[in-house]
Amino acid sequence: MTRAELDAVPSYVVNPIPERKINLSTNEVPFGPLPGVAEAVAAATAKVHRYPEMAATGLRDALAARYRVAPERLVTGAGSAALIEHLVRATAAGGGEVVHPWRSFEAYPMLIAGGGGRSVPVPCTPDHRHDLDAILAAVTPATRMILLCHPNNPTGVGLTGAELAAFLDAVPPHLVVAVDEAYREFVTDPALPDALVEHGHRPNVVVLRTFSKAWGLAGIRLGFLVASAEVATAVRKVVTPFSTNALAQAAGLAALRAEPEMLRRVGLVVSERDRLAKALSAWIDGIPAAQANCLWLPVGERAVELARACEERGVLVRPFAGEGVRVTVGTGEENDAFLAAIAEVLA
Known part of the structure; x- marks a missing residue:
């Protein structure tokens, strides 16, 4: 009753986000709506x-x-x-x-x-x-x-x-x-x-x-x-x-x-992005120079394992099985929590 070619198309899946978790798995900005x-x-x-x-x-x-x-x-x-x-x-x-x-x-x-x-x-x-x-x-x-x-x-x-x-x-x-x-x-x-x-x-x-x-x-x-x-x-x-x-x-x-405030917030994200990239490069090789509000961790077969370990420590990231992990840039506090989690995992 439906188009046969859709059988081969994967579904877009985003799992529910528990409120007690820090969500760095979806590429949003973390500061709330702009003024007005x-x-x-x-x-x-x-x-x-x-x-x-x-x-x-x-x-x-x-x-x-x-x-x-x-x-x-x-x-x-x-x-x-x-x-x-x-x-x-x-x-x-x-x-x-x-x-x-x-x-x-x-x-x-x-x-x-x-x-x-x-x-x-x-x-x-x-x-x-x-x-x-x-x-x-x-x-x-x-x-x-x-x-x-x-x-x-x-x-x-x-x-x-x-x-x-x-x-x-x-x-x-x-x-x-x-x-x-x-x-x-x-x-x-x-x-x-x-x-x-x-x-x-x-x-x-x-x-x-x-x-x-x-x-x-x-x-x-x-x-x-x-x-x-x-x-x-x-x-x-x-x-x-x-x-x-x-x-x-x-x-x-x-x-x-509210564009001026948007630009100010983007500046905060960029600053945190660069801080995260520098810290993560001490543990993970080959992180590309990102120009978005996320970072790509090319960890290959460890992607799902790494994401699961971060989730157990209260931080959600986005794994791509066999390829890598995408981490959205959050607030400074959220990013610190992620760095603490990843340090513990990789140690």
Whole structure:
């Protein structure tokens, strides 16, 4: 009664988070909503019996002004993940191929399948980078889209400006290249380009952003993409109507008004990220230089064992069996608890 190809697609599993545990397993910011967000959401609840403004015009105009793009090039949705699925539906439905790096965001195969496309994963290099040459080599006449994660989740590694520019120059112009920049706000390395600023003018480039990370709205589901007007119009036709709900629109507008505080909090995360990386490098070799709000511990076959041992000591991290462990950067106190746990485990 359902599509047979979905039998081979893994489910996206996030286990319940016990309140007594320190949660460093999901890539959120730990500081609570930005100032004004809770009040804006509370006020919006008074009208939840009404449909939201379908085009999210106020939010879209604010985003257009913030990112200096035309409003018709913007599409909002229930997080950047949902927009990836809509983008697949607009480009690759019916079994078209979507080429993407792997290990990368674990929901990619599910989102691609949900949009009616076929996932073509390309292994990353041994140093956890996108293998751009291999991604280009994986393109076939059936390819409809290429999806990049920059910086990459879970490894935190990004692309250099020269790498991304050369890659986009080499991609056939009829193929959409989606650049998932969910972690852009945490980038401090000047070698890593802002894909929207540097390449948003290309007709086949789509840049995705989210409010779930730096903007602190993971629980409300809000994201947006910027594309050519032609691609954006096509995506809008397949987006679930009213999926940018009224509370999300209010929260997004309030968050944008609190951008200075968002940047201050990002600075705290970056400082803690660098502190964690330095401390962990004393015990674990090969930790890549992360540019997201997480760190990748390449512990291979010890991943599940290490995560279980940390959980027994009150700290939750995200294992990827046989590959490594992703650790979200928390508050200073949370990070200290993790370092104490990992020191005990590795000792």
